[in-house]
Amino acid sequence: MASEKRIDCVILGLLSHEDLTGYEIKKRMDTALKYFWSASYGSIYPALSDLVSRGLAVKREDGESGRHRLIYTITDAGRDYLRNWLALPVLKDEIRYETLLKLFFGKEQGPGQAISHIEALEKKFRGELPYLLSAEKILKESLGDDTAHKYYLLTAEFGIKMYRACLEWCGEAKQLLAE
Amino acid sequence: MASEKRIDCVILGLLSHEDLTGYEIKKRMDTALKYFWSASYGSIYPALSDLVSRGLAVKREDGESGRHRLIYTITDAGRDYLRNWLALPVLKDEIRYETLLKLFFGKEQGPGQAISHIEALEKKFRGELPYLLSAEKILKESLGDDTAHKYYLLTAEFGIKMYRACLEWCGEAKQLLAE
DNA sequence: CTTACCATGTAAGGCGTTACATGATTCA
DNA sequence: TGAATCATGTAACGCCTTACATGGTAAG
Numbered sequence: 001m002a003s004e005k006r007i008d009c010v011i012l013g014l015l016s017h018e019d020l021t022g023y024e025i026k027k028r029m030d031t032a033l034k035y036f037w038s039a040s041y042g043s044i045y046p047a048l049s050d051l052v053s054r055g056l057a058v059k060r061e062d063g064e065s066g067r068h069r070l071i072y073t074i075t076d077a078g079r080d081y082l083r084n085w086l087a088l089p090v091l092k093d094e095i096r097y098e099t100l101l102k103l104f105f106g107k108e109q110g111p112g113q114a115i116s117h118i119e120a121l122e123k124k125f126r127g128e129l130p131y132l133l134s135a136e137k138i139l140k141e142s143l144g145d146d147t148a149h150k151y152y153l154l155t156a157e158f159g160i161k162m163y164r165a166c167l168e169w170c171g172e173a174k175q176l177l178a179e
Numbered sequence: 180m181a182s183e184k185r186i187d188c189v190i191l192g193l194l195s196h197e198d199l200t201g202y203e204i205k206k207r208m209d210t211a212l213k214y215f216w217s218a219s220y221g222s223i224y225p226a227l228s229d230l231v232s233r234g235l236a237v238k239r240e241d242g243e244s245g246r247h248r249l250i251y252t253i254t255d256a257g258r259d260y261l262r263n264w265l266a267l268p269v270l271k272d273e274i275r276y277e278t279l280l281k282l283f284f285g286k287e288q289g290p291g292q293a294i295s296h297i298e299a300l301e302k303k304f305r306g307e308l309p310y311l312l313s314a315e316k317i318l319k320e321s322l323g324d325d326t327a328h329k330y331y332l333l334t335a336e337f338g339i340k341m342y343r344a345c346l347e348w349c350g351e352a353k354q355l356l357a358e
Numbered sequence: 359c360t361t362a363c364c365a366t367g368t369a370a371g372g373c374g375t376t377a378c379a380t381g382a383t384t385c386a
Numbered sequence: 387t388g389a390a391t392c393a394t395g396t397a398a399c400g401c402c403t404t405a406c407a408t409g410g411t412a413a414g
Contacts, residue, residue, distance in 0.1 A: 005400090005401080006401090007401080007402080039402080039403095040402070040403055040404080041403095042402070042403060042404070042405090043401075043402050043403075065411095066410085066411065066412095067410070067411065068409090068410070
């Protein structure tokens with residue numbers, strides 16, 4: 001069994017919940033999924049065409065809005081494909097933290113530079129945490145509305161835990177470097 | 180200024196501390212850097228040849244051991260290149276957690292499957308944490324020996340914080356799913 | 359009326375992995 | 387003597403990003 005392309009699975013996963021355009025799929029990635037996944041238009045649009053040609057999704061034009069929109073819907077075959085992938089064990093969880101890399105080699109440039117890299121990370125996380133907290137609040141309040149919300153909440157809480165741990169580490173790391 | 184290839188920078192970073200063979204570089208990646216970076220032989224060996232051809236490293240054959248070993252040393256130009264990269268702001272910290280992706284779409288398959296993905300993650304992290312803790316202990320004891328140890332310790336502590344936060348989340352997530 | 363956002367797509371190329379290919383040495 | 391580990395490398399290919407190219411619509 002060929003290992004399923006993840007971009008296909010992400011898109012099918014999003015479509016399994018609601019019909020979407022390519023543009024909307026990208027927006028979901030940049031908001032709900034951004035804490036653990038990302039993708040660009042250059043991979044989304046070709047993947048969508050491919051899914052249609054393989055019968056895993058269908059495309060229709062939006063008749064209602066004034067805009068030119070191509071709305072994609074998952075098919076039964078697509079749902080089967082998604083379920084099959086979900087059942088497979090996870091192949092890899094990847095982390096590539098350039099910040100940590102620069103820190104690891106920090107001796108070459110000294111503590112000042114290391115601290116400024118840490119502060120950039122800290123700033124980014126501090127800025128993003130409020131969004132996650134508000135998502136958490138909304139999801140908790142609407143847990144009963146949709147079975148899916150429980151799963152969304154889980155991932156939001158993962159992000160919150162990670163961000164908080166990271167912010168804590170930033171503080172301690174700066175202190176160690178200042179010594 | 181062309182954005183420096185990260186594989187080149189990682190290798191130069193490792194060589195900035197000590198001379199190494201390609202094989203040893205891979206080992207460093209799989210132990211000290213594994214918590215935030217990875218690379219395969221298929222990228223390491225070609226990158227090493229490239230660094231030599233650009234004058235950023237030099238290669239010599241090992242005369243002492245019985246084995247066929249090619250030992251690489253960073254040049255002054257290589258050190259300049261590395262320092263320049265270290266001074267640049269971080270371009271991207273990436274996370275691609277397939278586990279979280281499968282969890283996000285968990286509604287499609289129900290809580291049993293979600294829990295088994297979480298347990299796989301939990302098992303992996305629980306197995307790796309002791310190594311990090313022992314690295315932390317060793318680095319703390321030898322902080323005075325080498326300026327670099329402080330920076331290594333920082334990254335080890337990052338890993339510990341992240342793993343602990345993640346393990347905590349695993350427990351809570353399983354509980355929420357069991358409800 | 360202009361800025362921001364909505365909306366779709368392609369081409370080129372970078373980056374990296376997997377699988378393959380080979381062989382020596384160490385240790386139990 | 388067989389398994390594990392040391393050790394170097396290539397070829398094919400997959401996946402994805404960046405940059406480009408184009409144009410419509412909503413809102414102030």
